[in-house]
Amino acid sequence: MNQNNLIVNPNYLTMKEVQQKGCYSSNPTLYVSVDCIIFGFNEGEISLLLLKRNFAPAMGEWSLMGGFVQKDESVDEAAKRVLTELTGLENVYMEQVGTFGAVDRDPGERVISVAYYALININEYNRELVQNHNAYWINIHKLPSLIFDHPKMVNNARELMKQKASIEPIGFNLLPRLFTLSQLQSLYEAIYGEPIDKRNFRKRVADMGFIEKTDKIDKTGSKRGAALYQFNSRAYHKDPKFKL
Amino acid sequence: MNQNNLIVNPNYLTMKEVQQKGCYSSNPTLYVSVDCIIFGFNEGEISLLLLKRNFAPAMGEWSLMGGFVQKDESVDEAAKRVLTELTGLENVYMEQVGTFGAVDRDPGERVISVAYYALININEYNRELVQNHNAYWINIHKLPSLIFDHPKMVNNARELMKQKASIEPIGFNLLPRLFTLSQLQSLYEAIYGEPIDKRNFRKRVADMGFIEKTDKIDKTGSKRGAALYQFNSRAYHKDPKFKL
């Protein structure tokens, strides 16, 4: 940034004032918040963790989990903190979606919000925290109306996640450490919103080389049992070519 | 956003205070700025319009053009305003790159900055404004050291622009309205940083159908003269399949 808008800003300061107060203080400060689009995957369906707000503003309505950026934390850190407040999870895969800065986006005050999406294993979060926040997993095809510009945030996050998941191995964050190829395929079918040919899918998985078969068998999904696989991050980084 | 961080923020207010002051005021406000990565294209090379700062902070150093978000404008509008301040141009193609929010990114004050890239026709801008701002076109392969996290902003913008230019017809914003296929190819070679086969390139252009040959000839680039083409936006929107 710089302060060239001093020149055109009708509230500009004199040179003396700038020297006294620094070049920043002729400008306003704003609330900055973060909002989290939290993806989970279960039984072939993607869900979002949403709040049924039991606090103002917009009490009683549905929203993303969010919070304000504090003085002593980066925006990324704020997003992580807010996610941890709700889920108890640390070291979660998160990516910035973008910043939403319309003047009236929050009718209560001028707030600029930076949206992030997170991918979590839907079986591993702190249920008590989630309950305390009055948050629920909602199937992505059955979302309620969301407050403010949260619907736009969700759409952008879905697009971005889909795009990213097709070229980088981020989908594994939505699965348990060990998963069957049927689960993996079903995840990608949910992400893309379309069916995938089983043989072509398995061929691609095999060709990548870093999705490793373990000697463990999952017997819960079928009588015959399916081999459990794991993502080998080290092998991926040696030859990071991903395409699903 | 919501104010759940009231619960963990050590500076939280009592319920009474919240009701009096609203749920926002327990949180800090921050400076929010925008920074513009302004791309131009000339003679087969991409350049950025950069400031040699003749004002504090970081006087004498190189930076992106930026400015602070004001109370009465959206973040997008701030980015447009700042671009117009420097170039005199309106209705410029701009896209948000992302938000940079490290606590110490600006050593002078806590400032969160939203980066945008802009694509402009390097022949059409207000030279006087640019001169007044002490701004210069710098070849992207010969960039000076930039202040703060501006190098990261530039890298992210380049990546994003490259990605976007390959799937959407945004490159035309860097060219005159009428251009030769050699110019277009040279632009894409500059964007991708690698040579493109001429016959394959022209085949793809022809297949798309919305890059139209005009009856005008450019005689400046060769003795023989090359046909001038134009991008037909209407035709593109009828059948928006782009790939270069």
Add this chain to the structure above:
DNA sequence: TCAAAAGTGTTAAGTTTACACCCATGA
């Protein structure tokens, strides 16, 4: 007359898609 950029098709290689049956097991 020649240097310099404009313009033009075909073939091989690689990638993607479509497709159907047998296997192992628990109920």
Add this chain to the structure above:
DNA sequence: TCATGGGTGTAAACTTAACACTTTTGA
């Protein structure tokens, strides 16, 4: 024994990449 999900290969269609010569004209 049979219903259920697990597991496997091949051929056709399509896409991408490689490649070289003729044209025009001003200097």
